[in-house]
Each structure stands twice: as structure tokens, then as C-alpha cells.
Amino acid sequence: MHLDARRRAAMTAERAQTPTVPVPNDLDAFWMPFTANRQFKSAPRLLAGAEGMYYRSHDGRTVLDGMSGLWCVNAGHARPRIVKAVQEQVAELDYAPPFQMGHPKAFQLSSRLVDLMPEGIDHVFYSNSGSEAVETALKIALAYHRQRGEAGRTRLIGRERGYHGVNFGGISVGGMVANRKAFGSNLLPGVDHLPHTHDLARNAFSRGLPRHGAELANALERLVQLHDASTIAAVIVEPMAGSTGVLLPPEGYLQRLRDICDKYGILLIFDEVICGFGRLGAPTAAEKFGVTPDIITMAKGITNGTVPMGATFVTGEIFDAFMNGPENAIELFHGYTYSAHPLAVAAALATLDTYAEEGLLTRADELAPYWEEKIHAFRGLPHVIDIRNYGLVGAIEFAAHPVGVGKRGYKVFVDAYEKGLLVRASGDIIAVAPPLIISKEQIDELFAILRGVLENLD
Numbered sequence: 001m002h003l004d005a006r007r008r009a010a011m012t013a014e015r016a017q018t019p020t021v022p023v024p025n026d027l028d029a030f031w032m033p034f035t036a037n038r039q040f041k042s043a044p045r046l047l048a049g050a051e052g053m054y055y056r057s058h059d060g061r062t063v064l065d066g067m068s069g070l071w072c073v074n075a076g077h078a079r080p081r082i083v084k085a086v087q088e089q090v091a092e093l094d095y096a097p098p099f100q101m102g103h104p105k106a107f108q109l110s111s112r113l114v115d116l117m118p119e120g121i122d123h124v125f126y127s128n129s130g131s132e133a134v135e136t137a138l139k140i141a142l143a144y145h146r147q148r149g150e151a152g153r154t155r156l157i158g159r160e161r162g163y164h165g166v167n168f169g170g171i172s173v174g175g176m177v178a179n180r181k182a183f184g185s186n187l188l189p190g191v192d193h194l195p196h197t198h199d200l201a202r203n204a205f206s207r208g209l210p211r212h213g214a215e216l217a218n219a220l221e222r223l224v225q226l227h228d229a230s231t232i233a234a235v236i237v238e239p240m241a242g243s244t245g246v247l248l249p250p251e252g253y254l255q256r257l258r259d260i261c262d263k264y265g266i267l268l269i270f271d272e273v274i275c276g277f278g279r280l281g282a283p284t285a286a287e288k289f290g291v292t293p294d295i296i297t298m299a300k301g302i303t304n305g306t307v308p309m310g311a312t313f314v315t316g317e318i319f320d321a322f323m324n325g326p327e328n329a330i331e332l333f334h335g336y337t338y339s340a341h342p343l344a345v346a347a348a349l350a351t352l353d354t355y356a357e358e359g360l361l362t363r364a365d366e367l368a369p370y371w372e373e374k375i376h377a378f379r380g381l382p383h384v385i386d387i388r389n390y391g392l393v394g395a396i397e398f399a400a401h402p403v404g405v406g407k408r409g410y411k412v413f414v415d416a417y418e419k420g421l422l423v424r425a426s427g428d429i430i431a432v433a434p435p436l437i438i439s440k441e442q443i444d445e446l447f448a449i450l451r452g453v454l455e456n457l458d
């Protein structure tokens, strides 16, 4: 029997003996994020434990984690090395102030992380989430131009359907309508957007990168003509847009963005909060797609989801632009109480060890052909209008139900969960992105459950 199958059998046996975890009587006080609170509380889905590829629900069921939690548990759950590192760290040094003070492991981690970055990206600034990593990137971009005497470069360019977290900078450059509309008049001024690259008419059922759409990057040229390059600080995109439903970059698109940015002195920021740490088969999407930006944001897989941490990586050129005032001057007035928190740092170091030992940062490449065959086998099922994949990520898009957008996506999510599989719905798109330790048998299990759901979708 396969090791994970044995572990799963053991978990099932253990479950038979252990009582289920009681649901608290009162679910009212917790205002849940990005959740339909009333709907959820009328039929709660509570996760009470996790190990390897599986969650255990409060009612004692085993649930295959098809989403790495929320795109973050890339090495699987409760990995002993990471658990031990965090436990030991909290006893050894629970907290250290990060302003004008440091702790040794933060420097150790930084050197190891920049070793994973593309050539030229060699400094890292820490925060606590993807959202904060993005805010940090946008602020560094503005401050960098000012340092160089180009203070007029204040405009930021994002992209339709982009997701860059939930803080004001991130939602301003982001392009997901529901995340913006309630806060509309207080979004950052001086922001513009590129068109998104989702084109079902030309690219439906693409395997790997879509063939059509590189020319959409030329919209940046038009924005330069409209606003003048001297007003533009940076362009931010997700190399693969995850949260909006897995939109892969058309072949040649990212390189074209890079070329236009170079031509006009605009910084290029890759938001790799989802792409990073092996999801696409390499430590970074930048490496995978052969395009190096000036700034990379990361979070999630950096600690395998165990302790919150965000990181913003910059080139030596950007860093050096700040290192030229008096030595006693603080170079960047930015930082968080929990930047490089010792627990997060310890978790990240142990996570990097785990990734390295098990070859997880490139494993998605090995599994990708098998994964691709399996997911594309759903072509032709009712309501399926697109399937797309890359590395160990995939998406299935459904035609909207006449009743409204999102009904089918939500139904698939709930039915899959009830049948023992966690996936993620974004409107009528279902994303799957399992931990990178997944076996072929578990890939079969994942798609078998999903097939059972999709065949009954109305």
C-alpha cells in the first residue's frame, strides 16, 4: 500500500476511535473573511485537524486537500521538521523587535531566500502577509524613483482581474470588482489598469500557456502615451493570476511587458504570492517563464502556511538607491512590528529545508503531464466551458447558471467538500492546487471525487 494511503487508513481508523470535535454553540461573534457568514453559519464546515495531504473535519471525515489550504501548504500538513522548528523557536526566542535590532536567523533566512531568486534579485524586506508584501512593493517603487530624483513617477499600473490582497494599495492596483466597489472613492489616485488576458474565444482548453494574447501587453505602450512615462512608477501583475480563477500568461506576454518597462524606466513587479515556492515547477514564476522583474512579492508557501509571513524581494539596484544618505539615517520609513518574526523565520527555514530535501520546488514539473491529462479528461462534461493547467495548478470554468453567476462554482465547492475534497471556487471557476507532495494515486483520488460532482452538476 502507498505510504499516504496507509497514513490515510490510519487516520480513518483513528477517527473511528476518536470522538468528533464539537461545534461551538455560538458561531455569531466571528465575522468571517471573504465568507457568506449567514450561509456558512447555517451549515458550518469546520476543519479540526490535518496531516500530510488530508484535513479532518469536525464531524470526523477525511478531506483531501486539493487547495494546499489556501494556496499555501505546499509541503503538506503538519510536517514534523516545521512543527518542531516552531515549537523550539517559541521557547528559545519568542519575539525580537525588528527596528534597530535583529536576530541571527532572520539574516540566515534572507541569504537562503535570495539564493532562490533570479539573478540580480538579492535583498528581501519582511512583512506578515501577501497584502503587506504588496503594499511594501508599491511603497518601495515610489520611494525608489524619488531617491533617484524622479519624484514625478507616482502612477501605478495594475491589471483587470488582478488580485494583490486587500489593503488600499492592493485593491487599487487590483482588478477584482467586488473587492473594490465598496471602497471606491478612497482607492489610491493615479492608478490605471492593463486589460486582463482571459480570452476563451481564442484560448479555451489550452494546455500550459495560452498561445494567443501577447499583444495585450502593448496596452502598456498606450498607457505610456496617455500618461507619459515620466509619471509612471511601476507595473504590477501576477505572472499567473490565481485568485481570479487561474489565468495563465499568454506566450510572450510577460517578456513584452518587461521590454516595455525597460524602454520607459518603469519598474516591473511580479506578485508571486501564489506562484512562488514550486507551484509552477520552479522556485519562482520569474525563473519558470524566463522573465526577471525588479521586485517580487511572496507569502503563503514561504512558511508552508504555518506562521504568517510576507516578503518583498528587490534588485541590488533598487536597494543601493536607498543606501547613499548619511549612515545614521533610516533609509526607508516602513516596517511592521512582526517583520521577520522569529516564529515565522524558524518556520520558513524549516520549510526551505523540507522543500530542498524532498525536491518540492521542482516536483510540479514532474507531475504536470499526468496532472494535465487527468484534468483535461473533464472536457465535454456538462457546462464545462474551459479547462486550463500549468505545473500543479488547474482550473475548470463553467457556464453561468441561468439563476446567476457563481451558483455552479459554489455548488461544486460544497458538493466536493461533502464528498471529501477541498477545492476553491471563484465565481464559476473551480481551482485546484494540491500540496506538492501529492502522489499519482492521490491525483486519481482527487479527480475521481471531482468527477462524481461534475457529472451531477445541473
Ligand SMILES: Cc1ncc(COP(=O)(O)O)c(C=O)c1O
Binding pocket: 128, 129, 130, 131, 132, 134, 163, 164, 165, 166, 238, 242, 243, 271, 272, 273, 274, 299, 300
Ligand atoms: C497574488 C496575491 N497577492 C496577494 C495576496 C494576498 O495575500 P494575503 O491574503 O496573505 O494578504 C494573495 C492572496 O491570495 C495573492 O494571491
